[in-house]
Amino acid sequence: MMNEPKNLLYPQKWLAKSSTGEQVASELRLHIISGVIESGTILSENKLAAEFAVSRSPIRDALRMLASENLIRLERMGAVVLGLTDKEIEEIYDVRLLIETFVFERLLKIETADLTMELSKIVEMMKVAIKYHDADEFSYQDLLFHETIIRSVEHSYILMIWNNLKPVMEGLILLSMRMRFKEKYEDFPRIVKNHELYIEAIQAKDRKLMVQSLHDNFDDVQGKVEDLWRSQQILIKGVEQQND
Amino acid sequence: MMNEPKNLLYPQKWLAKSSTGEQVASELRLHIISGVIESGTILSENKLAAEFAVSRSPIRDALRMLASENLIRLERMGAVVLGLTDKEIEEIYDVRLLIETFVFERLLKIETADLTMELSKIVEMMKVAIKYHDADEFSYQDLLFHETIIRSVEHSYILMIWNNLKPVMEGLILLSMRMRFKEKYEDFPRIVKNHELYIEAIQAKDRKLMVQSLHDNFDDVQGKVEDLWRSQQILIKGVEQQND
DNA sequence: TTTATAATACTTGTATACAAGTATACTTTG
DNA sequence: CAAAGTATACTTGTATACAAGTATTATAAA
Numbered sequence: 001m002m003n004e005p006k007n008l009l010y011p012q013k014w015l016a017k018s019s020t021g022e023q024v025a026s027e028l029r030l031h032i033i034s035g036v037i038e039s040g041t042i043l044s045e046n047k048l049a050a051e052f053a054v055s056r057s058p059i060r061d062a063l064r065m066l067a068s069e070n071l072i073r074l075e076r077m078g079a080v081v082l083g084l085t086d087k088e089i090e091e092i093y094d095v096r097l098l099i100e101t102f103v104f105e106r107l108l109k110i111e112t113a114d115l116t117m118e119l120s121k122i123v124e125m126m127k128v129a130i131k132y133h134d135a136d137e138f139s140y141q142d143l144l145f146h147e148t149i150i151r152s153v154e155h156s157y158i159l160m161i162w163n164n165l166k167p168v169m170e171g172l173i174l175l176s177m178r179m180r181f182k183e184k185y186e187d188f189p190r191i192v193k194n195h196e197l198y199i200e201a202i203q204a205k206d207r208k209l210m211v212q213s214l215h216d217n218f219d220d221v222q223g224k225v226e227d228l229w230r231s232q233q234i235l236i237k238g239v240e241q242q243n244d
Numbered sequence: 245m246m247n248e249p250k251n252l253l254y255p256q257k258w259l260a261k262s263s264t265g266e267q268v269a270s271e272l273r274l275h276i277i278s279g280v281i282e283s284g285t286i287l288s289e290n291k292l293a294a295e296f297a298v299s300r301s302p303i304r305d306a307l308r309m310l311a312s313e314n315l316i317r318l319e320r321m322g323a324v325v326l327g328l329t330d331k332e333i334e335e336i337y338d339v340r341l342l343i344e345t346f347v348f349e350r351l352l353k354i355e356t357a358d359l360t361m362e363l364s365k366i367v368e369m370m371k372v373a374i375k376y377h378d379a380d381e382f383s384y385q386d387l388l389f390h391e392t393i394i395r396s397v398e399h400s401y402i403l404m405i406w407n408n409l410k411p412v413m414e415g416l417i418l419l420s421m422r423m424r425f426k427e428k429y430e431d432f433p434r435i436v437k438n439h440e441l442y443i444e445a446i447q448a449k450d451r452k453l454m455v456q457s458l459h460d461n462f463d464d465v466q467g468k469v470e471d472l473w474r475s476q477q478i479l480i481k482g483v484e485q486q487n488d
Numbered sequence: 489t490t491t492a493t494a495a496t497a498c499t500t501g502t503a504t505a506c507a508a509g510t511a512t513a514c515t516t517t518g
Numbered sequence: 519c520a521a522a523g524t525a526t527a528c529t530t531g532t533a534t535a536c537a538a539g540t541a542t543t544a545t546a547a548a
Contacts, residue, residue: 019531045500055533060500061308068312070404077499077540091401094346102342157335160314161405263501289530299503304530321510321529 009034011136011174021061024052025167028062032071032083033171039083043072069168089172093218095165099150099158100214106153108205115152119145119199123192130188135181138188139174145195149202191217253278255380255418265305268296269411272306276315276327277415283327287316313412333416337462339409343394343402344458350397352449359396363389363443367436374432379425382432383418389439393446435461 009030015023028048031037048059063079066072070088072079107115122145129138143166150162180187194216201210253274259267272292275281292303307323310316314332316323351359366389373382387410394406424431438460445454 021531044498046498056500057532057534061531064305064308068404068408070400074500088400091399094399095401095405098342098346102338155335155338156314156332157339157409160312160408161339164312164404164408165401265501288528290528300530301502301504305501318530 009036014136014140019058019061020054021058021065024048024054024058025062025065027052028066029069029071029167030171030174032066032081033168034175035083037081037083039081041081042078043081044078065167068164071168084168084172092165092168092172095161096146096169096218097211097214099161100146101211102158103150103153103155104202104207104210106155107149107202108207110153112152112202115149116199116203118148119195119202122148123195123199126192126195130192133181133185135178136174138181139170139177142173142177142191142195143170145198149198253280258380258384263302263305264298265302265309268292268298268302269306269309271296272310273313273315273411274415274418276310276325277412278419279327281325281327283325285325286322287325288322309411312408315412328412328416336409336412336416339405340390340413340462341455341458343405344390345455346402347394347397347399348446348451348454350399351393351446352451354397356396356446359393360443360447362392363439363446366392367439367443370436370439374436377425377429379422380418382425383414383421386417386421386435386439387414389442393442 008027010023010026015026018026028037028043037043043063045056045059045063048062049056052059063072063074067074067079070082071084072081122141126138126141126145129135129141147162147166150159194213197209197213198217200206201213252271254267254270259270262270272281281287287307289300289303289307292306293300296303307316307318311318311323314326315328316325366385370382370385370389373379373385391406391410394403438457441453441457442461444450445457
């Protein structure tokens with residue numbers, strides 16, 4: 001059951017109700033995205049089971065998940081870590097742009113008062129998270145913001161795409177925001193502003209404004225992999241200090 | 245290891261190298277899509293393990309796969325079958341339209357001679373499959389046609405979406421084509437024509453023609469669920485006769 | 489020294505065992 | 519008869535055992 005884990009990158013409170021497999025996947029995912037586990041590394045079920053002090057069953061679950069996210073490739077002997085190149089990060093945003101513009105087209109045709117109310121609430125939460133320097137909470141609200149928009153159009157296959165993208169997105173945003181809170185705290189007012197613009201775009205049913213704010217939002221999060229790696233180095237040190 | 249299975253809807257030769265879990269998933273998937281297993285049914289791991297004469301391990305794998313395809317929902321006790329409504333089938337085609345138009349935009353910018361050559365080969369294969377009334381082979385080539393186009397732009401996350409969509413698409417096309425071979429054989433010249441138009445559109449870099457042929461292609465496959473169910477009834481009878 | 493072969497130590501896939509938790513049905517008590 | 523509580527037969531999640539196959543390494547022969 002994963003006792004006394006070290007180097008925990010993933011917020012523990014997000015793991016509340018999840019199975020051991022999901023917990024392992026969440027932790028491994030961040031290690032891969034941040035570069036702690038390098039691309040090309042071969043992961044063995046047995047070794048991972050030993051490392052995490054669990055049996056192979058949840059490890060297998062975790063590897064399946066990571067494989068479906070394109071972070072690893074399952075092979076006959078061992079799972080090879082693919083990691084995220086800059087190209088792939090751009091591709092993720094291609095897809096987000098694709099689905100969010102699709103969703104926006106749907107939003108043009110329906111009543112959005114409830115939605116914008118909900119989104120405003122989330123933005124308020126983001127402001128609180130900023131005020132208290134809570135990077136994880138901010139990341140959570142950021143993701144929730146976009147997920148709320150996507151869910152509002154009730155399109156099961158668009159939602160499926162989001163769900164497949166979400167874990168990696170979550171990792172990217174988490175690492176990016178943690179870095180920003182430490183080194184670029186001044187960014188946040190602009191990020192909040194962008195989200196408010198997004199809400200305005202929905203209210204005004206203004207395609208151009210929506211795409212604009214979406215692009216700005218991406219630019220904010222789209223830290224290059226090197227930045228994330230640097231961020232991760234800092235975080236590891238933080239964790240080690242905590243453990244002392 | 246799944247000995248002596250009955251009511252096999254899924255082409256056995258497609259299962260060549262796949263694990264037991266994938267085999268179970270493939271078979272269950274067709275049963276769900278075709279309606280043999282009704283929406284709302286509660287699937288139990290133990291019962292499925294007994295039915296398929298395998299252990300729970302591959303069953304669990306299979307259920308995970310089907311859950312990621314939105315065909316079932318995993319709950320605390322049992323997995324509830326969601327099935328495919330007409331709305332969801334339309335949503336699948338929304339997504340296909342979304343990704344194939346995205347891919348087409350990329351194709352406009354690159355050399356496509358190799359691709360169209362490959363596609364022409366596939367269309368030839370389709371013609372042979374038609375000639376010999378091989379519905380399964382035709383379905384295979386039809387799927388391969390679109391996958392080849394999608395792969396050609398080398399976009400890992402677009403490919404991820406395709407991979408997530410593919411199993412359900414495969415099921416839909418398989419059932420639809422089997423029905424057509426029995427009842428609407430005259431459809432096939434038009435289907436082939438559409439694919440040839442698609443190739444032309446790529447060669448001519450003609451957006452309009454591409455969307456047109458894509459839509460026509462969808463209309464051809466987009467049989468309503470009731471049709472598939474009817475088709476499946478016929479097929480079951482066929483299998484039973486074979487087993488006599 | 490090089491090559492071929494055999495032994496060994498890994499790998500994953502599947503089966504089984506066990507533990508923790510949940511719904512159902514029955515029994516007991518009011 | 520009704521209601522509450524308990525026993526039982528399920529469920530899934532995790533751990534372990536086993537089997538089949540693969541890569542590596544060591545050994546033996548040319």
